[in-house]
Amino acid sequence: MNTFKVSDLKEDKYFQKDALLDKKFLVCVPGVPISAALKKELTDWNFQKIFSEGQIVDNSPILPQIKQSEINLQLDAELDAILEEAENGGKKEQEYSKLSKEEEKLSSVRTVYLKYLNYVESVYSGYMQRKFLSLDDVTSKMKEFCDFMRENKRYVLRIQPGNNSETKTYLAAHSLRSTVFAISIAMQLKFPPHKMIELAVACILHEIGMVRLPVQLYTSSRPLTEQEKNAITAHPVISYNILREFSFPLSICLGALEHHERENGTGYPRKLIKEQISIYAKIIAVACSYEAATTKRPFKEGKDAYSGIVDILKNQGHQYDSTVIQALLLSLSLYPIGLYVLLSDNRKAQVTDINPENPKYPIVQLLEEYKSDGTPKTVETNEYTIHIERPLTKDEVSSLKK
Numbered sequence: 001m002n003t004f005k006v007s008d009l010k011e012d013k014y015f016q017k018d019a020l021l022d023k024k025f026l027v028c029v030p031g032v033p034i035s036a037a038l039k040k041e042l043t044d045w046n047f048q049k050i051f052s053e054g055q056i057v058d059n060s061p062i063l064p065q066i067k068q069s070e071i072n073l074q075l076d077a078e079l080d081a082i083l084e085e086a087e088n089g090g091k092k093e094q095e096y097s098k099l100s101k102e103e104e105k106l107s108s109v110r111t112v113y114l115k116y117l118n119y120v121e122s123v124y125s126g127y128m129q130r131k132f133l134s135l136d137d138v139t140s141k142m143k144e145f146c147d148f149m150r151e152n153k154r155y156v157l158r159i160q161p162g163n164n165s166e167t168k169t170y171l172a173a174h175s176l177r178s179t180v181f182a183i184s185i186a187m188q189l190k191f192p193p194h195k196m197i198e199l200a201v202a203c204i205l206h207e208i209g210m211v212r213l214p215v216q217l218y219t220s221s222r223p224l225t226e227q228e229k230n231a232i233t234a235h236p237v238i239s240y241n242i243l244r245e246f247s248f249p250l251s252i253c254l255g256a257l258e259h260h261e262r263e264n265g266t267g268y269p270r271k272l273i274k275e276q277i278s279i280y281a282k283i284i285a286v287a288c289s290y291e292a293a294t295t296k297r298p299f300k301e302g303k304d305a306y307s308g309i310v311d312i313l314k315n316q317g318h319q320y321d322s323t324v325i326q327a328l329l330l331s332l333s334l335y336p337i338g339l340y341v342l343l344s345d346n347r348k349a350q351v352t353d354i355n356p357e358n359p360k361y362p363i364v365q366l367l368e369e370y371k372s373d374g375t376p377k378t379v380e381t382n383e384y385t386i387h388i389e390r391p392l393t394k395d396e397v398s399s400l401k402k
Helices: 036-044 068-130 135-156 167-188 193-204 208-212 226-232 235-245 250-257 279-293 305-314 322-332 394-400
Strands: 002-005 019-021 025-028 049-052 340-343 348-353 363-370 376-380 388-391
Touching (some): 068 135, 068 208, 135 167, 235 250
Antiparallel strands (some): 002 049, 340 388
């Protein structure tokens, strides 16, 4: 047992073992530093000595021997961890905010697009009910729509067509979606504004003659009789006559009249060939055919955008103008905007923009992957690193949206 004078005890030192009075009563334990208060109490009670089996040491015998510099480092690390957690929380909020802005933009464009769809429905139903069309009104609205397309083309092309087959909705939806593709082609061909607007008017109204035909002719899932097919082939002439009746320019009227003519002379109603067909009709023919191929109808399933454009590119029988087909390809790419795809590294993505240098390698947005600033991660596909392996199947796309 070691003996220690109370007067010699130094503050902030430690006993290695229990400290006792009269070798019996415990006054201090290891891990608790000697304090001024302890010394005062022992002196006040006139205790001059205490006893312990251990020695007095500088550091606590039961705590890790940590230098002050190490303590500071530990505190700094803890502080960094706290700050990092707060920063990551902020980044997550920022990611959500950035993603929300992208989704908000797409949602906003979709809302405006639906307003234009409602407008086109009102034009078709207005003619059905009142037998009236306004050249000035439609032209003004299509001027707005062309501006809307210039500013939001990549978002508009991501809007998936609906499956509604009601009479006026079907005609309006087909006409508006065809106009989206027609304007995209015209933008690629560097049309001046006034010609682009005329093309848009012609495309919006190219099916107006359909309203005079029985609904079942273009919504039925059964095969049509020869007589019914002949009635269908009359609708371009009806459209032409309606537009002429309301003094639409001849170039617009011819766009509606000739949109089913084909370069090889197999079209209708006049079996025109090549340069005999107006440029507006050539463009509407391609836009209308692509829209019809990629949209679900009562009598068929819609193809995916890739299959639809491949069919147009095949140009079987040389039905379509090759310059217009090339413009469609360059404006939409081989893998059109909005298409969900599987990449060569097995990741899934959605095509969000074209590569004007090469239509085979568009820009894609990786699904559920984000950059450090929280914006959706995009990749420029190319021949050498990441390329598109194939479009996703309908079942795969459906599983993504669940």
